[in-house]
Amino acid sequence: MSLPADAAMASTRYPNPNLSPSFDGDDGGVVLLGDGEGFSFFDEQGDGFDLEERGALRRIPGLTTELEDVTEVEYRQLRLERVVLIGVWTSGSLLEAEASMTELAALATTAGSMVLDALVQRRDRPDTATFVGSGKARELADVVASTGADTVICDGELTPGQLRQLEEVVKVKVIDRTALILDIFAQHATSREGKAQVELAQLQYMLPRLRGWGESMSRAAASSGGRAPIGTRGPGETKIETDRRRLRTRMAKLRRELAAMATVRETKRSSRRRGAVPAVAIAGYTNAGKSSLLNRLTGAGVLVEDALFATLDPTVRRATLPDGRVFTLADTVGFVRHLPHQIVEAFRSTLEEVVDADLVLHVVDGSAPDPMGQITAVREVLAEIDAAGVPELVVVNKVDAVDPTTLAVLRKAVPDAIFVSARSGTGLAELVDALSERIPHPEIEMSLLVPYTRGDLVSRIHRDGEVLSVEHTGAGTAVAARVPVSLAAELEPFRVAEALRN
Numbered sequence: 001m002s003l004p005a006d007a008a009m010a011s012t013r014y015p016n017p018n019l020s021p022s023f024d025g026d027d028g029g030v031v032l033l034g035d036g037e038g039f040s041f042f043d044e045q046g047d048g049f050d051l052e053e054r055g056a057l058r059r060i061p062g063l064t065t066e067l068e069d070v071t072e073v074e075y076r077q078l079r080l081e082r083v084v085l086i087g088v089w090t091s092g093s094l095l096e097a098e099a100s101m102t103e104l105a106a107l108a109t110t111a112g113s114m115v116l117d118a119l120v121q122r123r124d125r126p127d128t129a130t131f132v133g134s135g136k137a138r139e140l141a142d143v144v145a146s147t148g149a150d151t152v153i154c155d156g157e158l159t160p161g162q163l164r165q166l167e168e169v170v171k172v173k174v175i176d177r178t179a180l181i182l183d184i185f186a187q188h189a190t191s192r193e194g195k196a197q198v199e200l201a202q203l204q205y206m207l208p209r210l211r212g213w214g215e216s217m218s219r220a221a222a223s224s225g226g227r228a229p230i231g232t233r234g235p236g237e238t239k240i241e242t243d244r245r246r247l248r249t250r251m252a253k254l255r256r257e258l259a260a261m262a263t264v265r266e267t268k269r270s271s272r273r274r275g276a277v278p279a280v281a282i283a284g285y286t287n288a289g290k291s292s293l294l295n296r297l298t299g300a301g302v303l304v305e306d307a308l309f310a311t312l313d314p315t316v317r318r319a320t321l322p323d324g325r326v327f328t329l330a331d332t333v334g335f336v337r338h339l340p341h342q343i344v345e346a347f348r349s350t351l352e353e354v355v356d357a358d359l360v361l362h363v364v365d366g367s368a369p370d371p372m373g374q375i376t377a378v379r380e381v382l383a384e385i386d387a388a389g390v391p392e393l394v395v396v397n398k399v400d401a402v403d404p405t406t407l408a409v410l411r412k413a414v415p416d417a418i419f420v421s422a423r424s425g426t427g428l429a430e431l432v433d434a435l436s437e438r439i440p441h442p443e444i445e446m447s448l449l450v451p452y453t454r455g456d457l458v459s460r461i462h463r464d465g466e467v468l469s470v471e472h473t474g475a476g477t478a479v480a481a482r483v484p485v486s487l488a489a490e491l492e493p494f495r496v497a498e499a500l501r502n
């Protein structure tokens, strides 16, 4: 129990500078595999539970990792954790409770685990000691023993004490949802900034868990008249202090590094902004189809050229509207319900792409079990990063996989949304129209006569502005265009009277 990693006892992959986690800078988010297939563990939600029902620990069928073939079984048994999921259903509808457990299963699978069983207990609130009630904890221990699981994953954020006490009962490692999500982020991080952000988030998660241990010792000290009891004096306590200090030192270093990276990012962004190219940020729940949509839009020919903008972050692509206007389209990290606060905090600088955008393309998976819940969850994160004020265009994706009834409900619930399928291409034309309407126009309209020696300027007008008419005359190229302010200054010498245009 002396190393920080041991004390945290939460995640299998700890932030270790030598074993750096990775984050996929390209789309980065968490891939959810759950298809929301219905499973039923309660007939109805609400007050009608008899005592037995309340106390029952229900198995959720269908929530186990599907294996393709025997080789995969062998492979997984060698490398992966075998997990049992446990949830406490305190409030909300059955649909929400189901969605939450299905999502936890998908998260666990994404993290590389094999889900052996999933159980939910209906309770007013989680047990302060063992998350589920003590009797249920023992039942859980039986399930763990009979399935041969090596890890229990709880659907929620547990206190350090709850983790420890539940671990004592079930005799295997217990982790919570936050640790699981941090673990997935750690596996996906590849860029230097992504890795640093995840590591900082993991350390933030670990720190109070170290303190939790220290606190119980302080309480023990208080009850023994202010003097530390036997076994907690001397080197033991010093060790915790050392661990904490090491964590804090590492965190401070990461913060400094991240601040420096944020400055570079900010410089890039402001140079982009100086060019007055409108910025659109794609945001949305994980697995909603954000990256698919980006690919569709930037690879669609009609709308764009698939040119990677070398000076931009790789996640930002340049796209062109049918009228020739250029904008940037940025993919962002996926959101998830109860996205750990540490992650939001650590990814703040990356998420600033959204804060600075002219428009947020909020992608929703229409085929998910609870699309409206996803919209709410995403908007909560947007508010947390101060992006609530950025104009939003809701795009309901995967309409190819949504049944007509649900689709009708969604259309009513989000009347301003555009309904698309990044897979089949349905609705993309409407989306392009909506983008054309919502993306700000370059500010200044000019009539110009540009000498043939300044073909570079004509190219830039095409690139950054919106060309209204072009004519090749004896004296040069006559162009009428709407251009950004920055370019207007340079074009000023070639400005001519309106009449020349016609």
Ligand SMILES: Nc1nc2c(ncn2[C@@H]2O[C@H](COP(=O)(O)OP(=O)(O)OP(=O)(O)O)[C@@H](O)[C@H]2O)c(=O)[nH]1
Pocket (backbone or CB within 6 Å): 027, 028, 029, 030, 031, 032, 284, 285, 286, 287, 288, 289, 290, 291, 292, 293, 333, 334, 335, 397, 398, 399, 400, 401, 420, 421, 422, 423, 424
């Ligand atoms: N049926 C259907 N599936 C889709 C559609 N668009 C995307 N998908 C699938 O949804 C899954 C997730 O797509 P991504 O584009 O990776 O989603 P994302 O939002 O970028 O996900 P993260 O970056 O992990 O948060 C993939 O398996 C896609 O093939 C669609 O229009 N219809």
Ligand SMILES: [Mg+2]
Pocket (backbone or CB within 6 Å): 026, 027, 028, 029, 290, 291, 292, 331, 334
């Ligand atoms: Mg993605």
